[in-house]
Amino acid sequence: MSEKDPRKHEADLHPDKPRGATPAAEETAAVVALDTAGGAMEPSAVPATAQSGKLPGGPDTLVRKIFTGNGMVSILAVFLALIIGGLLIASTDEQVGRTSAYLFARPADFLTAVWNAATGSYIALFQGSIFNPRGSSVGVQFAPFMETLTIATPLITAGLGVALAFRAGLFNIGAQGQIIMAGILAAWVGFALDLPLGLHLLLVLVAGIVGGALWGGLVGLLKARTGAHEVILTIMFNYIALYFLRYLLNTPAFQRPGDSNPISPILDPNAVYPQILGTQYRLHLGFVLAIAATVLVWWLLSRSTVGFEFRAVGANPKAAQTAGINVSRSTILVMAIAGALAGMSGVAQVAGTEKVLTDGVAATYGFDAITVALLGRSTPWGTFAAGLLFGAFRAGAVQMQIQTGTPIDIVLVVQSLIVLFIAAPPLVRAVFGLNPRRRKPAAAGTSQKAAATGGAA
Amino acid sequence: MSTTATSPLPGNKGPGSPRPDTGSGVAKSAKPVTWKTPVLLALLGVVAFVFFGLMGPNQTAEFGISTDSDFFQLPAVEVPAFLGGIVLSVILLGLAAYAVFLKTKDQAAPAWLPITFTVLFVAAFLIWVVGGARTPSISLAGLIAGSVTLAVPLVFGSLSGVLCERVGVVNIAIEGQLLGGAFTAAMVATMTRSPLLGLLAAAVAGAVVSMVLAVFSIKYLVNQIIVGVVLNVLVSGLTGFLFSTVMQANKAQFNSPPGLDNIEIPVLSGIPIIGPILFKQTLVGYLMYVAVIVVWLGLFKTKWGLRVRAVGEHPQAADTMGIKVNATRFWNVTLGGAIAGIGGSFFTLVAIDSFTKEISGGRGFIALAALIFGRWSPIGAFFAALLFGFADNLQSIVTIIGTPVPSQFMAMLPYLVTVFAVAGLVGRSRPPAASGIPYVKG
Numbered sequence: 063m064s065e066k067d068p069r070k071h072e073a074d075l076h077p078d079k080p081r082g083a084t085p086a087a088e089e090t091a092a093v094v095a096l097d098t099a100g101g102a103m104e105p106s107a108v109p110a111t112a113q114s115g116k117l118p119g120g121p122d123t124l125v126r127k128i129f130t131g132n133g134m135v136s137i138l139a140v141f142l143a144l145i146i147g148g149l150l151i152a153s154t155d156e157q158v159g160r161t162s163a164y165l166f167a168r169p170a171d172f173l174t175a176v177w178n179a180a181t182g183s184y185i186a187l188f189q190g191s192i193f194n195p196r197g198s199s200v201g202v203q204f205a206p207f208m209e210t211l212t213i214a215t216p217l218i219t220a221g222l223g224v225a226l227a228f229r230a231g232l233f234n235i236g237a238q239g240q241i242i243m244a245g246i247l248a249a250w251v252g253f254a255l256d257l258p259l260g261l262h263l264l265l266v267l268v269a270g271i272v273g274g275a276l277w278g279g280l281v282g283l284l285k286a287r288t289g290a291h292e293v294i295l296t297i298m299f300n301y302i303a304l305y306f307l308r309y310l311l312n313t314p315a316f317q318r319p320g321d322s323n324p325i326s327p328i329l330d331p332n333a334v335y336p337q338i339l340g341t342q343y344r345l346h347l348g349f350v351l352a353i354a355a356t357v358l359v360w361w362l363l364s365r366s367t368v369g370f371e372f373r374a375v376g377a378n379p380k381a382a383q384t385a386g387i388n389v390s391r392s393t394i395l396v397m398a399i400a401g402a403l404a405g406m407s408g409v410a411q412v413a414g415t416e417k418v419l420t421d422g423v424a425a426t427y428g429f430d431a432i433t434v435a436l437l438g439r440s441t442p443w444g445t446f447a448a449g450l451l452f453g454a455f456r457a458g459a460v461q462m463q464i465q466t467g468t469p470i471d472i473v474l475v476v477q478s479l480i481v482l483f484i485a486a487p488p489l490v491r492a493v494f495g496l497n498p499r500r501r502k503p504a505a506a507g508t509s510q511k512a513a514a515t516g517g518a519a
Numbered sequence: 520m521s522t523t524a525t526s527p528l529p530g531n532k533g534p535g536s537p538r539p540d541t542g543s544g545v546a547k548s549a550k551p552v553t554w555k556t557p558v559l560l561a562l563l564g565v566v567a568f569v570f571f572g573l574m575g576p577n578q579t580a581e582f583g584i585s586t587d588s589d590f591f592q593l594p595a596v597e598v599p600a601f602l603g604g605i606v607l608s609v610i611l612l613g614l615a616a617y618a619v620f621l622k623t624k625d626q627a628a629p630a631w632l633p634i635t636f637t638v639l640f641v642a643a644f645l646i647w648v649v650g651g652a653r654t655p656s657i658s659l660a661g662l663i664a665g666s667v668t669l670a671v672p673l674v675f676g677s678l679s680g681v682l683c684e685r686v687g688v689v690n691i692a693i694e695g696q697l698l699g700g701a702f703t704a705a706m707v708a709t710m711t712r713s714p715l716l717g718l719l720a721a722a723v724a725g726a727v728v729s730m731v732l733a734v735f736s737i738k739y740l741v742n743q744i745i746v747g748v749v750l751n752v753l754v755s756g757l758t759g760f761l762f763s764t765v766m767q768a769n770k771a772q773f774n775s776p777p778g779l780d781n782i783e784i785p786v787l788s789g790i791p792i793i794g795p796i797l798f799k800q801t802l803v804g805y806l807m808y809v810a811v812i813v814v815w816l817g818l819f820k821t822k823w824g825l826r827v828r829a830v831g832e833h834p835q836a837a838d839t840m841g842i843k844v845n846a847t848r849f850w851n852v853t854l855g856g857a858i859a860g861i862g863g864s865f866f867t868l869v870a871i872d873s874f875t876k877e878i879s880g881g882r883g884f885i886a887l888a889a890l891i892f893g894r895w896s897p898i899g900a901f902f903a904a905l906l907f908g909f910a911d912n913l914q915s916i917v918t919i920i921g922t923p924v925p926s927q928f929m930a931m932l933p934y935l936v937t938v939f940a941v942a943g944l945v946g947r948s949r950p951p952a953a954s955g956i957p958y959v960k961g
Contacts, residue, residue: 150757154764233744290941291950293691293744294891297884298934298941305934309927432748469763471876474756478749485746486739 136437138490139483140451147476148180151468155179183468190461191454201342206457208343212415214453216241216407216427218352221434221445222359223278223403227292228440229363230396231376236281236296237404238428239303240274244401244408246307247273249419250316252329252412262332263413267351270409271402277303278401282394292397300428308421316419326419335414348410353446355406360442362399372396404428430456436481452477557622559939560615560636567608567640571647575604580649581656585791593791596659600650607643611636641909648913653921662909662916664795667804670908671869672697672879674807675862676886677893677900678814679725682855684895685818686848687831687953691747692732694883695754696725696856700863702758705874706766708776708867717776718802718864725860726853728754733852737845740957751883759876766874779803779868803865810858815897827851831951834958844958859883888937895950907933 152158158179161172189195191210197203220237227234248270257265281295310316311324318327335346363369374382375392383389411423434452438444455477459470483490490496580600585592614636618628649655676693683690703724708717732750736743766774779801788798797808818824826847829837834844866878885907892906893899914929 150760154761235748284938284942288942290938294888294941295938298888298937301881301884301934302931302938305927305931309925312925312927429748429752433752436745436749469760471756471759471763474752475760476756478753478756481749482735482741482746482753485741485749486735489739 143479152176152179186462186465187458191458210457218449219406220431223400224435225440227400230372237431239300240401240404241408241424242303243277244270244274244405245423249412252333253327274405275402279398282397286390346414348414557618564612564615571604571643572608575601576651583658665912666909672862673904677890679855679859680890686851689743689955692750695751696859697863697879699724700860701866704864705867721860721864722857726857729856
């Protein structure tokens with residue numbers, strides 16, 4: 063990651079990278095995680111753009127910035143993914159199939175059918191996630207939006223956990239397991255104890271956060287002590303947590319009295335998040351806490367010493383070590399905080415949305431959190447916005463399936479395409495013909511200097 | 520050992536090495552012998568002694584060896600569970616003590632020690648589990664044959680991982696390749712009524728998934744782990760979407776593939792235990808053995824393999840020698856995907872006779888674990904995959920015979936073993952040096 067602009071302090075953490083690389087190299091360099099510090103540390107798992115959240119590329123004209131900057135690429139990536147998703151929907155649509163039989167006789171019919179199939183699904187998606195014009199009152203019309211916020215809550219906090227770990231150069235795939243462990247502890251405190259209002263909820267929250275932090279911190283500890291790769295560890299920890307949860311749900315302590323179904327008792331009314339906008343919406347206090355968590359992570363990353371150390375370790379662990387930063391401690395701490403944030407998602411699930419513990423407590427929030435963090439480019443507010451977008455997708459997909467019969471899975475396709483495209487800006491620019499002058503579409507492959515340090519360091 | 524060369528300890532017994540220094544001895548001497556292995560072995564030995572020995576069940580565990588179709592019958596082995604547990608765990612403790620003894624003399628435990636330890640530990644565990652069951656009798660032949668069957672997709676998946684990582688590309692997308700292969704095999708086999716074409720299509724599908732991984736990670740230099748994770752989601756979404764829209768609407772036309780039959784080799788398939796696993800397999804099963812051997816030979820005995828490993832270890836040096844680094848990477852990753860795709864076809868052409876959503880059920884990640892557990896070697900990955908298949912199969916068997924161990928903990932076992940493995944129990948596993956690092960010619 064050789065930044066041309068020395069103002070960016072990340073550049074200072076790369077003493078071993080060539081300075082003043084050619085502009086062509088910059089972009090490539092910025093998307094590559096070159097930060098490997100000899101054999102001592104694992105190579106950073108995340109591209110520099112994901113870590114820094116900064117624009118790849120030096121100072122340039124305003125117009126170029128707008129059209130080729132990250133913001134534009136993100137929007138175009140979403141657009142492109144939606145187009146491909148729409149084509150996929152259309153390709154399996156019955157009407158499209160019928161009209162394709164006489165495509166050459168009346169092509170307009172075919173195109174209309176394609177358009178209707180795709181837009182019909184997306185309109186249903188919109189109505190299910192933002193605004194439903196058929197509602198009887200304003201409250202009902204905006205009910206879908208409240209549902210979006212509810213679903214976005216665990217996505218945002220878990221996404222923040224993943225994003226924070228990214229910034230420290232760690233690939234935290236373990237949000238799923240961290241949510242589960244937090245859910246177990248929070249739910250147990252919620253239904254097994256009997257405490258006064260306020261205190262009970264606080265304890266539930268603390269239990270969840272501690273559960274997630276321990277599960278995440280354990281990964282950090284193992285990585286710091288033994289050098290085991292966190293990707294493998296977190297994947298394994300996800301499964302261990304899931305089977306542990308399934309075991310617990312088969313023990314009487316976690317089942318309803320006289321019932322052997324794998325479902326916990328309902329949490330004590332004192333232990334659940336209050337519904338903040340009235341009882342007609344599921345939206346709960348967890349959303350406010352998610353906003354607070356976003357602010358906290360922003361402060362942590364951009365204003366605190368600890369956060370600076372995290373970013374330093376993420377940018378170049380060897381340089382960070384040389385500068386006197388305790389890399390092991392940072393690794394453990396960042397994984398613990400990431401786990402704590404994912405733990406908030408677990409609490410939001412058991413104390414907010416579900417109010418019981420089942421083996422689907424984490425749904426796929428932990429995995430979606432990875433895409434949320436990637437889409438948000440690992441910045442706190444970017445993750446927040448991405449969480450809202452994916453929350454809208456999930457909320458709307460249910461309505462879309464009911465109205466148009468389009469399976470929910472299309473959302474997975476669109477989500478993953480968005481992340482793929484955002485991760486490869488040159489591809490998106492090539493598709494829309496936005497690649498800057500004198501660069502061919504294959505911009506990334508042509509740069510020369512970027513990998514001067516990129517091989518086997 | 521020759522740690523004297525690097526770290527002269529005060530209490531060391533002179534410069535002379537007690538054992539003749541072989542090549543591997545020199546390589547090992549780079550790292551000082553740690554307490555990790557002896558301590559872990561001792562801990563596991565104590566666990567075995569307390570649980571499998573002292574608290575062992577007071578029944579006789581029976582292990583059936585022959586099946587009715589064998590051409591000669593062997594009697595079932597009967598082991599008194601309590602005594603067997605005591606004896607085995609004492610041997611385990613002895614092995615651990617030997618490892619500690621070696622450590623005090625600053626010697627690393629020889630390679631056979633952890634392997635023997637693992638085998639005996641598994642045996643003691645098996646006796647304990649079966650001995651404590653309601654019906655303390657299982658068919659060893661069935662257990663092993665089932666393990667091999669369950670391991671088939673894992674072996675293919677981990678071979679794909681070996682090929683990719685050896686050339687310097689991390690392949691987290693094994694799960695997606697398996698799933699893509701399973702889906703395509705079901706669809707094409709149903710439409711053409713030919714399981715062979717289904718198998719071929721599965722390989723193509725796996726290769727296509729891999730090509731996306733290759734293009735994004737090699738050409739666009741996107742982080743390989745990100746691409747892998749996202750590809751898994753993408754394939755899961757695509758197959759789920761097409762399953763819901765196309766396959767479910769017309770099951771007979773798109774989702775009732777003809778299965779691959781067992782091909783029985785006469786006489787040989789009647790040998791107890793090894794007969795069924797080696798000579799009574801489907802085409803995919805035989806292909807598995809072929810693939811393991813071919814990949815191993817290819818990687819370690821051919822010029823091609825040397826180049827591949829050079830690219831994975833030190834791409835700059837390989838480039839200097841005139842090897843096309845990125846082209847080598849691209850085609851290896853593609854080949855790996857094709858192999859994983861064949862593994863995916865196992866789900867729909869052998870195990871189950873139709874495709875369902877998420878049919879691969881996370882086995883791609885277990886394959887990844889097997890690859891690491893097997894230390895990036897095709898043979899090692901094969902045996903690691905067998906071990907995981909064994910744990911998987913044991914889990915379903917012990918649930919049937921009714922043991923005190925909750926089945927969830929049995930299901931957890933492969934993952935726990937992997938955590939121990941990557942955390943350094945079985946020696947330090949080291950990935951190819953350039954794995955995960957994109958190469959841009961400089």
